[in-house]
Amino acid sequence: MSDIIELPSYKEQSDSVRARFADIYQRPIKLEVKDVSKSFNTAKGQIDVLSPISFNVHRREFISVIGPSGCGKSTLIRMLAGLETVSGGQFLLDGKEASGPGADRGMVFQGYTLFPWLTVKKNVMFGLEVNGHSGTSVEQEAMQWIELVGLGHAAESYPSQLSGGMKQRVAIARALANQPQILFMDEPFGALDPHTRSQMQSHLLQIWHNVDVTIMFVTHDLDEAIYLSDRILVLKANPGEIQEFIEVPVPRPRTPEQMLSPEFLATKQRLEELIHPKEHTSTQDLPIVRMTSVNDNVE
Numbered sequence: 001m002s003d004i005i006e007l008p009s010y011k012e013q014s015d016s017v018r019a020r021f022a023d024i025y026q027r028p029i030k031l032e033v034k035d036v037s038k039s040f041n042t043a044k045g046q047i048d049v050l051s052p053i054s055f056n057v058h059r060r061e062f063i064s065v066i067g068p069s070g071c072g073k074s075t076l077i078r079m080l081a082g083l084e085t086v087s088g089g090q091f092l093l094d095g096k097e098a099s100g101p102g103a104d105r106g107m108v109f110q111g112y113t114l115f116p117w118l119t120v121k122k123n124v125m126f127g128l129e130v131n132g133h134s135g136t137s138v139e140q141e142a143m144q145w146i147e148l149v150g151l152g153h154a155a156e157s158y159p160s161q162l163s164g165g166m167k168q169r170v171a172i173a174r175a176l177a178n179q180p181q182i183l184f185m186d187e188p189f190g191a192l193d194p195h196t197r198s199q200m201q202s203h204l205l206q207i208w209h210n211v212d213v214t215i216m217f218v219t220h221d222l223d224e225a226i227y228l229s230d231r232i233l234v235l236k237a238n239p240g241e242i243q244e245f246i247e248v249p250v251p252r253p254r255t256p257e258q259m260l261s262p263e264f265l266a267t268k269q270r271l272e273e274l275i276h277p278k279e280h281t282s283t284q285d286l287p288i289v290r291m292t293s294v295n296d297n298v299e
């Protein structure tokens with residue numbers, strides 16, 4: 001008897017998943033990306049990093065962006081966050097052309113970007129004050145966001161007293177405190193150990209469940225992309241282009257146990273095909289590398 005499990009197509013959706021996507025597409029378009037491209041002028045000449053790409057993101061969607069190294073994921077997110085100029089095309093936020101950074105867009109990076117000389121509470125208050133909030137309500141507002149990310153007990157701690165996961169929770173609180181329409185996250189959990197990373201993923205889903213915010217999340221981790229997202233934007237490199245925009249067929253609410261479900265594995269298989277096509281070679285195709293003497297009995 002064969003022990004190979006036949007996976008369903010990643011395009012197969014249960015009724016509840018299909019209904020969820022129908023609901024998402026009915027929501028207003030939060031972000032409309034129209035033929036946005038990017039080239040850099042370098043000493044060696046012009047590098048075309050992103051070909052014109054177009055896509056829409058609906059209100060309260062969770063979108064992940066994945067693709068091989070150098071395909072332009074960070075560049076795309078940085079342009080949409082207003083931290084990098086676009087070379088061509090435009091993007092609209094709530095129907096209005098956006099350019100430059102604004103309080104309507106928040107950003108969380110992989111590196112810890114907290115001020116080490118300020119407490120957790122003061123770090124979050126700083127973000128609010130920079131964006132024009134003032135008065136006694138700033139402290140209360142900051143505390144609300146700190147509680148939301150589960151760090152009420154650490155409000156008076158300094159960043160050096162926090163673990164990596166806690167620092168990223170403060171960064172999320174600081175970004176959300178300005179109530180952005182879209183939160184851009186660039187490999188925010190990339191520096192965390194696997195256990196903390198998976199805790200942070202569940203935590204982020206919980207935060208997103210409680211806050212009216214649309215999220216675009218860059219990651220290299222296929223499991224992370226599937227676990228978190230409604231849809232996954234898969235880019236290819238040289239130049240960066242959209243390969244596929246995948247609707248994740250895994251039902252919500254998500255739990256880590258779903259990572260072994262047929263629909264999760266089918267989606268992962270599809271992402272592997274798109275991102276690591278060369279790794280789908282048989283071991284017979286690999287060159288033989290002899291690192292031991294052929295006379296050694298190693299088996």
Ligand SMILES: Nc1ncnc2c1ncn2[C@@H]1O[C@H](COP(=O)(O)OP(=O)(O)OP(=O)(O)O)[C@@H](O)[C@H]1O
Nearest residue numbers: 040042047049067068069070071072073074075076
């Ligand atoms: N300021 C810049 N000047 C010149 N080239 C740049 C600049 N920023 C990015 N690039 C180039 O653009 C390409 C895309 O970079 P980007 O960081 O967006 O890719 P990425 O998909 O996020 O990569 P990774 O997965 O490795 O983080 C790379 O070849 C990079 O060297």
